[in-house]
Amino acid sequence: MHALIGTWKMCLSGAKEGFGLLAAGSSAADAVERTIVRVEDEPGYTSVGYGGLPDSDGHVMLDAAFMDGGSLRMGGVMSVENVRNPIRLARALCGRETNCLLAGRGAEQAAVSFGLPLRDMRTEYAMDKWKAAVPEKHERLSAYRGHDTVCVLALDDAGGMVAGTSTSGLFMKAPGRVGDSPVIGSGFYCDARYGAAAATGLGEDIMRGCLSYEIVSLMRRGAAPKEACEEALRGLVARKLQLGEDEGSISLIALSPDGRFGAATTLSVFPFAAGAADEIALYAADGRCSPLRRVTEQEMEGEP
Numbered sequence: 241m242h243a244l245i246g247t248w249k250m251c252l253s254g255a256k257e258g259f260g261l262l263a264a265g266s267s268a269a270d271a272v273e274r275t276i277v278r279v280e281d282e283p284g285y286t287s288v289g290y291g292g293l294p295d296s297d298g299h300v301m302l303d304a305a306f307m308d309g310g311s312l313r314m315g316g317v318m319s320v321e322n323v324r325n326p327i328r329l330a331r332a333l334c335g336r337e338t339n340c341l342l343a344g345r346g347a348e349q350a351a352v353s354f355g356l357p358l359r360d361m362r363t364e365y366a367m368d369k370w371k372a373a374v375p376e377k378h379e380r381l382s383a384y385r386g387h388d389t390v391c392v393l394a395l396d397d398a399g400g401m402v403a404g405t406s407t408s409g410l411f412m413k414a415p416g417r418v419g420d421s422p423v424i425g426s427g428f429y430c431d432a433r434y435g436a437a438a439a440t441g442l443g444e445d446i447m448r449g450c451l452s453y454e455i456v457s458l459m460r461r462g463a464a465p466k467e468a469c470e471e472a473l474r475g476l477v478a479r480k481l482q483l484g485e486d487e488g489s490i491s492l493i494a495l496s497p498d499g500r501f502g503a504a505t506t507l508s509v510f511p512f513a514a515g516a517a518d519e520i521a522l523y524a525a526d527g528r529c530s531p532l533r534r535v536t537e538q539e540m541e542g543e544p
């Protein structure tokens with residue numbers, strides 16, 4: 241059995257390639273990397289890799305992570321600049337016993353030592369957006385429409401499971417700000433015995449609930465992927481409401497070792513690509529926990 245799930249409509253074409261690799265017998269690791277590299281290389285996606293929107297200083301600072309569910313090893317980078325494919329760097333760091341999570345300059349040096357390509361990640365469009373931005377308006381950061389992390393979970397025919405994430409974080413974030421995406425247990429988690437999970441949305445909230453670890457724990461205790469996503473989300477949202485906060489902007493995905501996938505969201509619609517066995521397609525979850533429905537790209541026009 242092989243399966244793959246990835247956040248947002250933007251990953252659909254990459255996910256088709258990743259899924260094709262799985263169908264041809266490749267590893268979950270290769271499928272995750274391929275899917276995410278496709279999103280990172282696309283300048284039109286302003287939330288991931290090349291073309292990502294900058295921080296308040298005008299720097300495009302990237303976070304990424306890669307976790308192997310067989311060994312429970314992870315690699316990650318945070319606040320890295322000028323690395324063309326942060327997910328490839330995260331994967332290269334995965335497997336190290338120490339020094340597997342690197343920030344800033346050290347991460348860039350590691351990219352050079354691995355021979356990974358560097359690139360100026362700023363596009364004219366992103367810098368124009370930054371010049372036009374009013375810093376005060378961005379004091380309260382939000383995971384606004386079109387600013388989303390790519391998270392991919394894959395299962396291969398040999399039972400291997402991998403989780404990967406890549407993001408430029410939030411537009412106009414404070415220099416040095418890191419979200420959930422490279423933080424194990426929050427932005428992603430993968431244990432091939434029980435399943436994999438990942439999150440997108442406001443990282444500061446996602447980290448408060450360690451949501452990805454929570455989902456995998458629920459699957460360990462027998463929950464199906466969709467149920468686990470819904471229960472983890474419900475728990476954090478209930479607490480936020482109790483504290484007088486709004487429910488926030490959080491979307492979650494999960495995959496089980498037998499190829500079932502699930503998702504949950506606080507949004508009115510959360511598109512994602514998913515497939516098991518023979519076909520990959522676009523689906524949507526909604527904030528009312530309705531059954532996941534298959535959708536077309538046209539129906540999701542205007543959604544990230």
Ligand code: SD4
Pocket residue numbers: 383384387388389407408409410418419420421439440441442443444
């Ligand atoms: C972050 N979780 O840096 C990321 C951003 C994101 O939808 O996923 N936005 O907090």
